[in-house]
Amino acid sequence: MYRCCKRVSHEKICVFFLILLSLSVINKAFADFEDGEITEKYRSSIPSFRQVDITEGDEGETYDGLINFISPESIQKASEKYDTFGNNAQIILPCLLLGGISIAQPAYNHFDSSLLFIAKAIGAAVLGVEMGDLLSGLHHATLDNIDYRNKSYPLFLRTGAYIFQAHHKYPKQVTKASYWMLTRISYKEILLPLVLTAISTYSGYDQYSAVVAISLLTFAQDQFVHACTHGKKNIFPPLQKAIKWLQNHPILLNPRHHARHHKNPTDEGFCGVTGHMDVILNPIIRGIKSVLQTVQNFRRGH
Numbered sequence: 001m002y003r004c005c006k007r008v009s010h011e012k013i014c015v016f017f018l019i020l021l022s023l024s025v026i027n028k029a030f031a032d033f034e035d036g037e038i039t040e041k042y043r044s045s046i047p048s049f050r051q052v053d054i055t056e057g058d059e060g061e062t063y064d065g066l067i068n069f070i071s072p073e074s075i076q077k078a079s080e081k082y083d084t085f086g087n088n089a090q091i092i093l094p095c096l097l098l099g100g101i102s103i104a105q106p107a108y109n110h111f112d113s114s115l116l117f118i119a120k121a122i123g124a125a126v127l128g129v130e131m132g133d134l135l136s137g138l139h140h141a142t143l144d145n146i147d148y149r150n151k152s153y154p155l156f157l158r159t160g161a162y163i164f165q166a167h168h169k170y171p172k173q174v175t176k177a178s179y180w181m182l183t184r185i186s187y188k189e190i191l192l193p194l195v196l197t198a199i200s201t202y203s204g205y206d207q208y209s210a211v212v213a214i215s216l217l218t219f220a221q222d223q224f225v226h227a228c229t230h231g232k233k234n235i236f237p238p239l240q241k242a243i244k245w246l247q248n249h250p251i252l253l254n255p256r257h258h259a260r261h262h263k264n265p266t267d268e269g270f271c272g273v274t275g276h277m278d279v280i281l282n283p284i285i286r287g288i289k290s291v292l293q294t295v296q297n298f299r300r301g302h
Helices: 002-029 036-045 065-070 072-082 085-110 115-145 155-167 171-176 179-201 206-220 222-229 237-248 255-263 278-301
Strands: none
Touching: 085 115, 085 179, 085 206, 115 155, 115 206, 115 222, 115 278, 155 171, 171 222, 179 206, 179 222, 206 222, 222 237, 222 255
């Protein structure tokens, strides 16, 4: 009887996941519709994707052309339009549900009171967080090194590259956006992978699924942690104190470490959650750029 109920339960769970998968595909397909006004602004503004002149006002924050997209006024307008409970719940809740299942199910399957289990659980959590940090670094390094004026790249890559690179000129603008505005794109990016991760939890790979789920949810916090590194203030006070403590120890990315990236934005300091994985990623990025430069010089010589 128990086996039969267990089998039926798993079948219902699989159907539930397939429904979520379908919904997530629909959501991804219509993501541009939700951002229609912003997307259209870019389409009408960047036929040549040229670099625009930036003029500084009294506070050094007067914007022109494309840079207006990340002006305080634009951020405020976007927050008022999109930062609603319905929009937040549409993406965040499924991500948290799927991630929670992927993490809780392996813990339930393998739970015991031994020190070995506790050590494995802590190890899986740490590994997942650091993998998420590395994933954020790869994402950041890509967008910081793409030439957004190059029409051979897809529009969404050029747009992302422009926003990331404009941040180096106006780093404080990121602190004015809400948590939702900072993480909404990342949550959309991880939704489908989380669906697959949750399904694999019931396919004999539950321990691996837990690590992947933790890494994906960690990656989604990248821009929020980044904003805190730049001094974001409008945060729930106890959470702000906790973040400050984590930065000082350092468990989360701290301002001093991140400042190195702003001094050398295309070569180092890309990891945006803990910053620990920069030790691995920095030499890799430098090596890749060195190889590409060598190949380019060789082609020019011939």
